[in-house]
Amino acid sequence: MIRKERMKVIEQNEIARNIYELTLSGQLVEEMKGAGQFVHIRVSDSYEPLLRRPISIASINHELEQFTMIYRAEGRGTSLLSIKKPGEEVDVLGPLGNGFPVHEAKKGDTVILVGGGIGVPPLYELSKRLVENGVKPIHVLGFQSHDVVFYEEKFSELGDTHIVTVDGSQGHLGFVTSVLAELQQDFSMYFTCGPLPMLEALQNMYPKKKGFLSFEERMGCGIGACFACVCKTTEQCSVDYVKVCSDGPVFPAGVVHI
Amino acid sequence: MNRLKVELPGLSLKNPIMPASGCFGFGKEYAKLYDLSVLGAIMIKATTVETRLGNPTPRVAETASGMLNAIGLQNPGLEKVIAEELVWLEQYDTPIIANVAGTLMEDYVEVAKQISKSKNVHALEINISCPNVKCGGITFGTDPAVAAELTAAVKAVSEVPVYVKLSPNVTDIGEIARAVEAGGADGITMINTLIGMRLDTRTGKPVIANGTGGLSGPAVKPVALRMVYEVAKHVSIPIIGMGGITTVDDVIDFMSAGASAVAVGTANFVDPFVCPTIIEHLPEKLDWLGINHVSELIGRSHR
Ligand SMILES: Cc1cc2nc3c(=O)[nH]c(=O)nc-3n(C[C@H](O)[C@H](O)[C@H](O)COP(=O)(O)OP(=O)(O)OC[C@H]3O[C@@H](n4cnc5c(N)ncnc54)[C@H](O)[C@@H]3O)c2cc1C
Ligand SMILES: Cc1cc2nc3c(=O)[nH]c(=O)nc-3n(C[C@H](O)[C@H](O)[C@H](O)COP(=O)(O)O)c2cc1C
Numbered sequence: 415m416i417r418k419e420r421m422k423v424i425e426q427n428e429i430a431r432n433i434y435e436l437t438l439s440g441q442l443v444e445e446m447k448g449a450g451q452f453v454h455i456r457v458s459d460s461y462e463p464l465l466r467r468p469i470s471i472a473s474i475n476h477e478l479e480q481f482t483m484i485y486r487a488e489g490r491g492t493s494l495l496s497i498k499k500p501g502e503e504v505d506v507l508g509p510l511g512n513g514f515p516v517h518e519a520k521k522g523d524t525v526i527l528v529g530g531g532i533g534v535p536p537l538y539e540l541s542k543r544l545v546e547n548g549v550k551p552i553h554v555l556g557f558q559s560h561d562v563v564f565y566e567e568k569f570s571e572l573g574d575t576h577i578v579t580v581d582g583s584q585g586h587l588g589f590v591t592s593v594l595a596e597l598q599q600d601f602s603m604y605f606t607c608g609p610l611p612m613l614e615a616l617q618n619m620y621p622k623k624k625g626f627l628s629f630e631e632r633m634g635c636g637i638g639a640c641f642a643c644v645c646k647t648t649e650q651c652s653v654d655y656v657k658v659c660s661d662g663p664v665f666p667a668g669v670v671h672i
Numbered sequence: 673m674n675r676l677k678v679e680l681p682g683l684s685l686k687n688p689i690m691p692a693s694g695c696f697g698f699g700k701e702y703a704k705l706y707d708l709s710v711l712g713a714i715m716i717k718a719t720t721v722e723t724r725l726g727n728p729t730p731r732v733a734e735t736a737s738g739m740l741n742a743i744g745l746q747n748p749g750l751e752k753v754i755a756e757e758l759v760w761l762e763q764y765d766t767p768i769i770a771n772v773a774g775t776l777m778e779d780y781v782e783v784a785k786q787i788s789k790s791k792n793v794h795a796l797e798i799n800i801s802c803p804n805v806k807c808g809g810i811t812f813g814t815d816p817a818v819a820a821e822l823t824a825a826v827k828a829v830s831e832v833p834v835y836v837k838l839s840p841n842v843t844d845i846g847e848i849a850r851a852v853e854a855g856g857a858d859g860i861t862m863i864n865t866l867i868g869m870r871l872d873t874r875t876g877k878p879v880i881a882n883g884t885g886g887l888s889g890p891a892v893k894p895v896a897l898r899m900v901y902e903v904a905k906h907v908s909i910p911i912i913g914m915g916g917i918t919t920v921d922d923v924i925d926f927m928s929a930g931a932s933a934v935a936v937g938t939a940n941f942v943d944p945f946v947c948p949t950i951i952e953h954l955p956e957k958l959d960w961l962g963i964n965h966v967s968e969l970i971g972r973s974h975r
């Protein structure tokens with residue numbers, strides 16, 4: 415069920431340049447089903463900025479009724495969010511959308527998780543769940559440069575982790591695809607979240623593999639009512655369009671027309 | 673006595689609050705959050721004869737205290753709206769106002785004729801003001817003679833009262849209002865969005881794929897309020913006011929300016945519970961004003 419709640423800030427840290435890790439607590443966490451869902455955040459009680467901001471759930475702690483998000487403070491909304499202090503409240507609507515189908519991967523499977531920039535966060539909860547299920551994840555995480563890399567250690571604790579930077583200042587030089595091209599291990603499926611060109615490249619690289627892609631689109635309502643976040647589908651899909659907020663944000667490879 | 677009850681042509685409203693067209697889909701999503709029977713009415717998403725897939729994305733952009741949208745009247749088409757969406761909405765004790773759109777006059781007439789037969793459609797809202805489609809929509813809303821002709825044509829086939837939704841993108845809103853009244857409209861709904869633009873400062877290109885979009889939200893309230901005030905002086909048919917309504921105070925303002933009921937659009941995206949919240953708090957505000965019944969507010973500014 416979707417709830418709206420004023421959740422309490424437990425902790426907020428800048429973990430890389432302009433990248434913030436924010437932990438909130440509240441009953442809404444009970445409703446969080448899995449990796450890849452998102453929340454819609456109102457950062458101010460005034461009309462400025464007006465709309466909510468969609469941010470992925472990066473990890474869930476049901477025991478403590480807490481969840482964590484990782485986001486880039488960039489525009490007006492996320493910058494305001496980044497100055498919230500422990501004890502303050504944040505207006506959260508969620509959980510929204512359908513996440514990654516964790517159970518598609520079976521015990522003993524090897525899978526790859528490919529993330530780009532602020533598309534990396536939802537892969538963390540996903541990886542934790544896969545590991546719990548006895549699946550072996552390989553992480554390929556792309557960033558612009560070394561100063562915006564985050565969670566390398568946390569991902570490494572869960573499985574092999576390859577960091578790629580566009581300028582080569584940390585890990586491999588280039589794009590995630592260059593690392594993937596050299597990857598020796600075989601895998602049963604891929605999960606990915608990041609910029610559209612990356613999603614497209616992956617889909618083209620592995621036309622025969624099962625894959626699940628998480629999409630981004632500008633949103634209004636975030637719950638499926640306003641038709642702001644609509645994507646065209648490919649011919650092989652039985653419906654003409656999908657809504658990223660309520661049908662997605664995760665779709666099987668080949669559904670969304672990229 | 674129900675202090676919030678309002679009677680309008682075709683509409684017996686338990687309260688004067690309803691979600692605006694396009695900001696509430698066909699109700700399904702909000703029904704997961706609260707009981708839709710608490711609403712005065714529901715204005716459903718624009719319906720056209722054929723299925724429409726709408727404009728390319730990005731379709732929305734945030735602006736100062738507001739937003740631009742260019743959805744492009746995406747809807748499943750007349751047949752599906754009647755057979756699926758409206759039938760589903762029958763479970764709620766809430767009158768539906770069907771928003772009618774099209775490209776040619778015949779399209780409007782066809783949609784009006786069919787959709788007005790649905791059991792729970794108690795009124796039509798003729799959208800002659802959508803700024804986001806190439807033909808139709810706003811072209812009908814800016815020429816008084818055409819607006820009157822379209823109103824009369826729809827009126828001739830509709831089985832329920834007809835409200836005409838006015839565009840603010842005109843020089844003289846009073847003139848259009850008088851024209852649709854003369855054309856036989858039972859009421860007026862206003863305002864639709866104001867045409868606007870936002871540019872990407874880096875590239876200099878529009879943020880919205882369609883180029884322009886319709887501005888809505890708190891930013892447009894002063895414009896909407898002025899227009900409702902103006903139109904109330906010119907016509908004797910009732911007005912359902914909208915444009916930036918977010919709080920109980922906004923509702924009071926629109927009714928004072930001459931609206932008999934109001935619709936809430938963009939605010940649903942900011943707070944999906946905004947309609948029930950306003951309904952809940954309206955009586956307290958009436959107490960504060962020393963007013964017994966909400967209808968006493970209507971047109972207060974003019975007295
Ligand atoms: C399902 C989903 C999950 C996301 N998860 C994350 C995450 O975990 N971490 C993270 O850093 N970012 C994430 N994003 C992107 C994030 O929503 C935007 O970076 C953020 O909305 C920008 O807001 P702002 O205030 O910084 O920018 P502004 O420029 O002030 O934003 C203006 C408007 O544009 C919208 N907008 C701007 N960029 C985007 C974008 N890329 N996607 C969607 N809307 C946008 C804003 O929501 C706002 O309505 C996600 C987006 C989606 C759709
Ligand atoms: C995303 C969006 C979609 C809309 N779609 C429609 C529509 O289909 N038909 C219509 O008559 N008005 C439509 N509108 C206009 C609203 O019904 C309303 O007239 C306008 O937004 C002003 O009210 P507000 O400021 O409360 O949003 C839409 C507005 C928005 C923001």
Ligand code: FES
Nearest residue numbers: 634636640641659
């Ligand atoms: S954001 Fe409104 S339908 Fe997806």
